[in-house]
Amino acid sequence: MAEVQFRFRNDELVEDAMVTVDAFGQQANASAVRIEPGDEPRDLLPHLERLRLVEVNFPAFTDGRGLSAARILREAGYAGELRAVGDVLVDQLAALRRCGFDAFAPEVPLNEDDARAALARWPAAYQPAADGRAPLWALRHGQGA
Amino acid sequence: MYVYDQFDQAMVDARVAEFRDQVRRRLEGHLSEDQFKPLRLMNGLYLQLHAYMLRVAIPYGTLNSAQMRMLGQIAAKYDRGYGHFTTRQNIQYNWIRLEDAGDILADLASVGMHAIQTSGNCIRNTTSDQWAGAAADEVADPRPYAELIRQWSTFHPEFCALPRKFKMAVIAAEADRAAMRLHDIGIRLVKNAAGELGAQFYVGGGMGRTPMIAPPIRDWVPIDQFITYCEACLRVYNRHGRRDNKYKARIKILVHELGAAEYTRQVEEEFAHLLSQGIEPPAAELARIAAQFTDPPFETGLPDSMDLADPAFARWVRVNVSGHKAPGYAVVTVSLKPAGGIPGDASAAQIELLADLARDHGFDELRVTHTQNVVLPHVRKADLYAIWQRLEATGMGSANIDRIGDIIACPGLDYCSLANARSIPVAQAISARMAAREDEIGELKLKISGCINACGHHHAGHIGILGVDRKGVENYQLLLGGSEGADCSLGTITGPGFDEEGIVGAVETATEVYLARREAGERFLDTYRRIGMAPFKEALYG
Missing domain, CATH: 3.30.413.10 (Sulfite Reductase Hemoprotein, domain 1)
Known part of the structure; x- marks a missing residue:
């Protein structure tokens, strides 16, 4: 399993055993789950209180289903670690962060400098997402805080 | 029209910096071509048959004269002197070098333009009515x-x-x-x-x-x-x-x-x-x-009448000029479809002239239409003659909007790596052949695609043409009865396809059926809908 290369959380790294979305509902003591692109993230919503780690797999960076899965979990109030794994590349990092991911374990480790530059690239965002960033319209109308 | 504030500008500038960095990483080998491709596509950069193509966004087809002028300058500086207006109200340049792409994006950003999301699997440039406002x-x-x-x-x-x-x-x-x-x-x-x-x-x-x-x-x-x-x-x-x-x-x-x-x-x-x-x-x-889309300061008390003594001008007014909500004003559609020309192409000089016309006569505003023409949305009727003369002098005076020569055509096999057949030469042959009969035929929307992906909207043409590859030979299928309008419909294939020469004759044959069978006030599409496919098939294959 790939190492966590970037993490934007202060709590301890979660290393709990990972189960599938299908199995998670039945395993009352499971606290970590891995979402594949076709999985239904809303199946996890009844169990949010025992979830500490959600890993979302990107078998190919061109498959954006995991972006929706992440936002859906954040919109439902999930505050634990949301880790992107698989084909995670430098140029997807900013969008992944905006969708609520706060940890990255790319299959192939990323160039540190390129990754830091990509994460710092955007001065603002046009639309609200799951990162709490005030959208441009809020900044324009004095709602940005 | 909408003008960027510092926030919009900062976003576009960040995009230019990001793309330069992506190109650097590609050249240094940090990015594979498979990884780079979706990134360059989301910046409008395609690899075509002979060169890179850059597609520049014109949001909802609206732009000002400074932006239009920049589009002309880019055509002159980085392309072979032409720009090609597209069915998504954008413009694309067919002869771009990868190493120039960053500089072009920077030039565009200097006038509040970009190539963001003009390609790739994302939300593309949103289009709108070219007569908006x-x-x-x-x-x-x-x-x-x-x-x-x-x-x-x-x-x-x-x-x-x-x-x-x-x-x-x-x-x-x-x-x-x-x-x-x-x-x-x-x-x-x-x-x-x-x-x-x-x-x-x-x-x-x-x-x-x-x-x-x-x-x-x-x-x-x-x-x-x-x-x-x-x-x-x-x-x-x-x-x-x-x-x-x-x-x-x-x-x-x-x-x-x-x-x-x-x-x-x-x-x-x-x-x-x-x-x-x-x-x-x-x-x-x-x-x-x-607040940035309020009406320009229209003058009141302007005359609605014009001197139509010059018959060529009168014909252009009848075909290319449309009513405006403000008295004394008109909407001009400039045809980029000269008989025998490449649909939607404009030279650097023509693009700059369009910018001049907007500045001098059009409250600084222009629109691109999805039919690959350019609109001056707010001009005084009193200025129409002067505008027409300048258009005539630069090869943009064709009076053929929504006529058979006003063809939508995709770039086809002359440029596109997906195409199966050429579109442009077929469009050129049809517009040259039919030019003299445009007034007689009236409204007839003809659309040509060089492959099944339908970038030339052939399904929605009153007459549609689809180029296919038949055992290594270009073959053209004919469709009738499509419409992109409020009466939206999809065309039906007439039957077996035609070769390059044959398709031009087949189009002419279809117009002759229409002329022989039409009733008062009917457009080609109306006659087709009333009499159905059979009479056309009979004439084409009987």
Whole structure:
């Protein structure tokens, strides 16, 4: 399993055993789950209180289903670690962060400098997402805080 | 029109820096071509048959003279002296070097332009009615709403890796001048009995190899919720659109396979959830944008009459000039379709002349049409003769809007790596052959695609032509009866295809059937709908 290369959380790294979305509902003591692109993230919503780690797999960076899965979990109030794994590349990092991911374990480790530059690239965002960033319209109308 | 504030400018500047960095990493080998391709596509950079092509966004087809002038300068400096206006109201340059792309994007950013999301599997440039703000029949100017969509969809983090490309159009009149129902999402702004503005949503239209007319999925979305509704439509598509087969990945297939009712149910469920998520821009933002689309300072008391003594001018006025909401003003559509020419092409000098005309006579405003022409939306009727003379002198005086020579054609096998057949020479041959008969034939929309992907809108032509490869030889199928308008319909193939010479004759034959059978006031399309395919087949193959 790939190492966590970037993490934007202060709590301890979660290393709990990972189960599938299908199995998670039945395993009352499971606290970590891995979402594949076709999985239904809303199946996890009844169990949010025992979830500490959600890993979302990107078998190919061109498959954006995991972006929706992440936002859906954040919109439902999930505050634990949301880790992107698989084909995670430098140029997807900013969008992944905006969708609520706060940890990255790319299959192939990323160039540190390129990754830091990509994460710092955007001065603002046009639309609200799951990162709490005030959208441009809020900044324009004095709602940005 | 909309002018960037410092926030918009900072975003575009950041994009230029990002792209330069991506090119550097590609050249240094940190990015493979497979990794780089989606990135360059989302900056409008395609690799065609002979060179890179750069597609520049013209949001909802609106631009000012400084922007148009820059487009001409880019054609002169980085291309072989031409720009090509496209069916998404954009412009593309067919002869670009990869190493110049960053500089071109920087030049564009200096006039508030970019190539963001003009390609790739993301939300593309939103199109609109080219007469917005000038047409008498609109319930509102659709551009502020299209601009809201531009901002919402730009770098949308959830929708940057969709199953396939995604095209949206916004109109605000009963008449449809933007092929709204042939889009992934088509929005028509409407007013209710109380005079409030709302949005009708049509989802799942498109052309390509499986053409579909978008079904209505909601009659009324309150205007202060319509961005949230867009987000719901996209989320359902991003999660459930097919990714196993790129030819079945457009939203039209999802809507078709689920059924419009089930797709709508899922969207409504997502919409109900998203309403609590603070997605919608506030009314103050819409007001800020709308304030930039107020009417130009029209003069009052201008004459509506013109001296039409010059017959060539009178003909151009009859065909290319349309009514305006303000007395004494007119809408001019400049034809980029000279007989025998390349549809939608304009030279650097022509592009700069269009900029001059907008500056001198048109409140600094221009529009690009999805039919690959350019509009001066607000000109005094008193200035029309001077404008026409300058257009005539530069090869842009053709009086053929919506006539058989006003052809939409894709770049075809002359440029495109997907094409099976050439489109441009067929368009050139037809417009040259039929030019003398345009007045006699009247309105006839002819559209040509060089492959099944249908970039030339052949399904929606009154006459459509589809180029295919038949055992290594270019072959052209003929379709009749399509329409992109409010009476949207898809064309039907007449029968076996024709060779390059034969298709030109077949088009002429079809027009002769029409001329022989038409009743008073009928357009080609009306006659076809009344008499059906049989008489045309008889003449073509009998």
